[in-house]
Amino acid sequence: MLTLRGRASRPFCDGVSRRDFLKIGGLALGGLALPQLLAAEARAGVRRSHKSIIMVFLPGGAPHQDMVDLKPDAPAEIRGEFRPIDTSVPGVRICEHLPRLARNMDKLAIIRSLVGARGEHAAVQCLTGYPEQISRVQGGRPALGSILSYLHGPVDPAVPPFVGLSPSMGHRPWADNGHPGYLGLAHAPFTPHGAGDTQSLRPEGLTLDRLQGRKGLRQQLDEVRRELDRSASRDGHDAYTRQAFDILSSSKLAKALDVSQEDPRLREKYGIGDLKPVDDGGPCCMDHFLMARRLVEAGARCVTLGFGRWDYHNNNFGQCRERLPKLDMALSALIEDLHDRGLAKDVTVICWGEFGRTPTINKDGGRDHWPQVNSAILACGGLRTGQVIGSTTKGAEVPKDRPVTFQEVFATLYQTLGIDPGGFVPDRNDRPMRLLDELTPIRELVG
Numbered sequence: 338m339l340t341l342r343g344r345a346s347r348p349f350c351d352g353v354s355r356r357d358f359l360k361i362g363g364l365a366l367g368g369l370a371l372p373q374l375l376a377a378e379a380r381a382g383v384r385r386s387h388k389s390i391i392m393v394f395l396p397g398g399a400p401h402q403d404m405v406d407l408k409p410d411a412p413a414e415i416r417g418e419f420r421p422i423d424t425s426v427p428g429v430r431i432c433e434h435l436p437r438l439a440r441n442m443d444k445l446a447i448i449r450s451l452v453g454a455r456g457e458h459a460a461v462q463c464l465t466g467y468p469e470q471i472s473r474v475q476g477g478r479p480a481l482g483s484i485l486s487y488l489h490g491p492v493d494p495a496v497p498p499f500v501g502l503s504p505s506m507g508h509r510p511w512a513d514n515g516h517p518g519y520l521g522l523a524h525a526p527f528t529p530h531g532a533g534d535t536q537s538l539r540p541e542g543l544t545l546d547r548l549q550g551r552k553g554l555r556q557q558l559d560e561v562r563r564e565l566d567r568s569a570s571r572d573g574h575d576a577y578t579r580q581a582f583d584i585l586s587s588s589k590l591a592k593a594l595d596v597s598q599e600d601p602r603l604r605e606k607y608g609i610g611d612l613k614p615v616d617d618g619g620p621c622c623m624d625h626f627l628m629a630r631r632l633v634e635a636g637a638r639c640v641t642l643g644f645g646r647w648d649y650h651n652n653n654f655g656q657c658r659e660r661l662p663k664l665d666m667a668l669s670a671l672i673e674d675l676h677d678r679g680l681a682k683d684v685t686v687i688c689w690g691e692f693g694r695t696p697t698i699n700k701d702g703g704r705d706h707w708p709q710v711n712s713a714i715l716a717c718g719g720l721r722t723g724q725v726i727g728s729t730t731k732g733a734e735v736p737k738d739r740p741v742t743f744q745e746v747f748a749t750l751y752q753t754l755g756i757d758p759g760g761f762v763p764d765r766n767d768r769p770m771r772l773l774d775e776l777t778p779i780r781e782l783v784g
Contacts, residue, residue, distance in 0.1 A: 387492045388683050388754045389633040390481065390718070392641045393626075393668065394460050394503070395690035396511035396618045397648030400704050401712035402696065402733035403657055405431045406449045415696050415732045418654040426723050434661035437669035438714075443723040444672050444681075446715045446782055450727025450736035453743050454692040454708035458648070459510035460503075463689055464641065465518075466747035466773060469510075472518070476764050480515025481747065482639030483524040484772060485754060487762055493636035495589040500632050501526035502625045503643035507617030514641045519764040526641065529594060593635035596627045603627070603674070608666040611645075618646020621660060623667040630674055633684050638754075647690055651701035664688075672716045685718025685753045687746070696732040709735050713746060718753040720782045744775035752778045 402408055407421040407430065421430035424442035431439055431447070438445065455468040462468050465478040472478035479487070482499035491498045501514020517524040592598060610623040621644060629640040644664060649656045668688055675681045693711040694704030710729055716722060727739035748758040751772065759776045761769040 387636065387638070388685075388718075389638045389640075390485075390685045390687070390750060390754060391626075391629045391633060391671070392463070392481070392639070393686070393688040394463050394511075394641065394643045395645065395647045395664075395688065396460070396506065396508070396643050397458070397646050397690065398692040398694060398706060398711075399647040399690045400649070400653060400657065400694040401449070401710065401729075402694065403432060403653070403704075404435065404661065405447045405712050405714065406729055406733050407432060408731060408733055411696075411732050414698050417698060419657070429725055432661065434658065435665045437665045441669050441672055441716075444676065444716055446720055446722045447725045448713040448715070448727055448741050448746070448779075449710075449725055449729055450738070450740050451689070451711040451713050451743070451746070452709070452736060452740045454711055456692060456706055456708040457510075458508065458706075459691060460513040460643065461510070461516075462691060462743055464513065464515040466744045475770070477516065477518030479518035479520045479524065479762070480526070480641075481750065482515050482526055482641060483517040483520050484751075484756070484762060485638040486517075486524040487520050488756060488760075489638060489754075491636065492638065493589065496593065496632070496636035497527035497590075498636075498638040499524065499526040500637045500639070501528045501641045502622075502628060503528075503641060504614075504619050504622070506614060506619045506643065506646075511618055511643055511646075514643075515639075519770065520762060521765075526639075589635055593631045593637075594628060596624050596631065599627060599631075603670075606666075607670040607674075608663060610663055610667070615646035615660075618648070619643045621645040621663040623663060623670075626667040626671045627674075630671055630678075630680075630684075634678070634680065649694075650699065650703040650705055653694070653698065653703045655702075668714070675717050681717040682719045685720065685750060686716040687713060687750065688715075689713035693733075696734045715746075715749075715782070718750075720749075720753065721784070724781065726779065726781050741779060742775060744773050745777065745779050748773055748776055749778040749782050752783055 402415075403417055403419050407419060408416050409421055410416070419432050419434065422433045422436065422439055423430055424439040426442040429442055431442070454462065455470070457469050459469050461472060464480040465472055467475070467478045482501070486498040489498065499515070503512045503514045506512040514526045514528055596604060604627060607627045608623040610621040612620065614620050625642045625644070629642060632640050645660050647660070672686060675684050675686070689711065692706060692708040695707045699705060710733065727741055728737045729735065730737050751758045756772070758773050758778065760772050762772065764770045
């Protein structure tokens with residue numbers, strides 16, 4: 338691994354210093370040796386248009402009836418403490434603690450009748466469309482980002498096609514950025530916050546403080562390249578190893594990861610989030626939303642991130658009063674930014690958690706696990722926005738009409754990305770595996 342270090346500066350909201358952020362080499366890919374990816378993409382040789390997706394995962398299962406499906410006429414033990422407010426779309430109301438999203442409702446599509454969750458405290462179904470148990474039985478279903486990496490390859494050789502920004506969390510399945518499954522490690526996500534266990538290069542003495550000028554940068558990179566040349570015969574490094582270094586040391590990737598280069602006014606619009614994780618979840622890192630936009634603009638095809646912790650078995654409303662405004666600020670800023678930059682047709686945004694919460698508030702003021710129904714927020718990607726899809730019964734217990742499955746959502750996402758939901762990829766034995774079992778996208782969103 339090549340790590341660029343320097344003196345402390347204002348950290349990203351997960352506590353990682355900007356100057357300690359860039360890790361170049363095997364560890365930066367969360368256990369993946371990047372040369373594998375390069376070799377695989379060279380064999381595939383597939384290049385297409387730059388459609389991309391940003392997936393925001395809400396670890397723990399966010400309360401659907403306290404966010405986008407409020408029930409103001411239900412009994413107090415069901416409706417809770419929050420009131421609904423009007424949005425920019427007549428007749429659509431969402432939580433009072435989401436005022437920015439309410440103003441942007443014309444740019445959103447809300448699914449209130451998502452079904453098919455298994456009650457697993459894990460991100461896997463939101464990343465693949467398949468529950469963890471089914472994925473395991475089928476040999477490890479690849480994450481959507483890995484499918485994109487395999488089928489479309491990189492847009493720019495200097496930017497990995499699949500990037501995972503979720504930081505480490507106490508409950509590890511929440512920190513999942515997506516696994517490549519039977520597609521192999523060549524299509525795992527680049528994970529700047531992660532740590533891996535592959536062999537890596539460790540050039541000594543390379544610091545960001547020494548790389549401030551063009552001359553210093555050139556000299557230090559030349560030193561590393563000479564080390565690659567010296568170690569090529571000894572360690573078996575090949576042309577792809579050299580190319581891996583060139584990719585991960587490129588200024589384009591480094592700039593995309595460095596949100597401090599943005600106009601301070603825009604960064605303030607996204608907000609500055611928590612420095613510490615929320616219990617066994619992650620921090621509410623608003624920088625990651627801005628970083629995601631910078632990455633897809635630079636060429637990434639899929640960026641995943643985990644935001645906070647939403648498993649509130651007690652003090653649900655106190656916790657939500659603290660977390661919802663942060664989500665509201667960052668998500669609305671991302672959506673507005675994509676529209677302002679002309680990226681709204683090409684970048685799809687989805688925000689969801691692994692399941693919903695119980696209709697009845699428990700004795701500790703919390704809501705428990707409720708896989709019977711869930712919700713999702715989608716935006717951009719050329720989707721038909723300004724609408725709500727599906728509804729639930731009077732207590733938000735189950736769908737009242739138009740149940741939507743996870744796989745229908747994935748079929749929709751694949752279509753926006755230019756991928757046939759009925760297409761195939763090979764498993765480890767080169768047998769064709771269909772991307773999904775349910776092939777029909779959500780007609781209200783894509784026609």
